[in-house]
Amino acid sequence: MKEQCKLIKKTEIIPGIFDFTVESGGIGAAAQCGQFLHIKCGGNTFLRRPISICDARDGGVRFIFEVKGEGTKELSEIPEGGYIDILGPLGHGFEIKAYKKPLIIGGGIGVFPLYKLAKDLGSGANVFLGFRDKSRVVMEDEFNAVSKMCIVGTDDGSYCYNGYIASAMEHYIKNNPCDMIFSCGPTPMLKAVKEIAEKNGIECQLSLEQRMGCGIGACLVCSCETIFEGTNKYMRVCKNGPVFDSKVVKL
Numbered sequence: 001m002k003e004q005c006k007l008i009k010k011t012e013i014i015p016g017i018f019d020f021t022v023e024s025g026g027i028g029a030a031a032q033c034g035q036f037l038h039i040k041c042g043g044n045t046f047l048r049r050p051i052s053i054c055d056a057r058d059g060g061v062r063f064i065f066e067v068k069g070e071g072t073k074e075l076s077e078i079p080e081g082g083y084i085d086i087l088g089p090l091g092h093g094f095e096i097k098a099y100k101k102p103l104i105i106g107g108g109i110g111v112f113p114l115y116k117l118a119k120d121l122g123s124g125a126n127v128f129l130g131f132r133d134k135s136r137v138v139m140e141d142e143f144n145a146v147s148k149m150c151i152v153g154t155d156d157g158s159y160c161y162n163g164y165i166a167s168a169m170e171h172y173i174k175n176n177p178c179d180m181i182f183s184c185g186p187t188p189m190l191k192a193v194k195e196i197a198e199k200n201g202i203e204c205q206l207s208l209e210q211r212m213g214c215g216i217g218a219c220l221v222c223s224c225e226t227i228f229e230g231t232n233k234y235m236r237v238c239k240n241g242p243v244f245d246s247k248v249v250k251l
C-alpha cells in the first residue's frame with residue numbers, strides 16, 4: 001500500500017544515522033519483520049529508496065538509515081511534522097517458527113531489520129552485533145532489552161569483542177548449538193555466516209541488499225543468482241527476498 005506518512009519523531013542517533021518514526025495506518029499494522037519500505041526521498045531523487053522496517057505497530061512504523069548519497073541525504077532533511085510518501089510493507093521477510101535456540105547476527109546498518117525480529121522471537125534469541133569501531137555502535141541497549149543475550153563486537157577492537165562478529169558467533173556455537181541463524185549485514189559477513197551455518201548443519205536465513213528499481217518485482221534491477229532445486233535461477237531481491245534461505249543464495 002502507499003501512504004503519506006507524517007514524520008512524528010526524528011533523531012540523529014550517531015552522526016549520519018537517522019532514526020525516524022512515522023504515523024501510518026495500514027503499513028504499521030501489516031508489517032512483518034524483515035520486510036522493507038520503498039520511500040520517496042523528495043528533492044531531486046526520482047527513484048524510491050529501500051529501507052528496512054526496524055519496528056512497527058498499529059499506527060506507526062520506525063526505520064533507521066545511514067546517509068549514503070543524494071536520496072538518503074534528502075530524506076534526512078525532512079523535518080518533524082513533514083510528510084513522506086511510503087510504499088510498503090514490501091518483500092518476503094524472516095520466517096519465524098517455534099525455535100528452541102535462535103541466533104541473530106547483524107553487521108553495521110544490517111542490524112536495523114533485526115530489531116523487530118528479536119522482539120517477535122519473544123526475547124529468546126542470542127544476538128551478535130558487529131560494527132566497524134566504537135563510534136558506530138548503535139542500538140546495543142535496545143537489543144539487550146529484547147533478547148536473551150547480546151554480544152557486541154568491533155572490527156578494530158575499540159569496544160567489546162575484538163574482531164569480526166562472525167568469528168565470535170562461530171566460537172559461541174561450538175559450545176552452544178542453535179537451531180536457526182538469522183542474519184543481515186555486509187556481503188562478506190553474510191558469506192562468513194552462510195559458511196559457518198553450512199559447516200555446522202544449522203538452518204540459516206539471510207537478508208540481502210541490492211540496488212533496486214521498482215521494489216515490487218516488475219523491473220528486475222535487483223535480480224540475484226540463486227540455486228533453486230539444484231539449478232541456477234535468478235530471483236528478485238525485492239519480491240522473492242530480501243530474506244532468503246542461505247542454501248539458495250550464491251554470495
Ligand SMILES: Cc1cc2nc3c(=O)[nH]c(=O)nc-3n(C[C@H](O)[C@H](O)[C@H](O)COP(=O)(O)OP(=O)(O)OC[C@H]3O[C@@H](n4cnc5c(N)ncnc54)[C@H](O)[C@@H]3O)c2cc1C
Binds near residue numbers: 036052064210242
Ligand atoms: C531491502 C533493503 C533494505 C535496506 N535497509 C536499509 C536500512 O534499514 N538502513 C539503511 O541505512 N540502508 C538500508 N538499505 C540501503 C539503502 O537502500 C541505500 O543506502 C540507499 O538506497 C542509498 O540511496 P542514496 O540515494 O542515499 O545513495 P545513492 O546515491 O543511490 O548511492 C550512494 C551509495 O550507496 C550505494 N547504494 C545505493 N543503493 C544501495 C543498495 N540498495 N544497497 C547497497 N548499496 C547501495 C551506492 O553504490 C553508492 O555507493 C537497504 C537496502 C535494501 C535493498
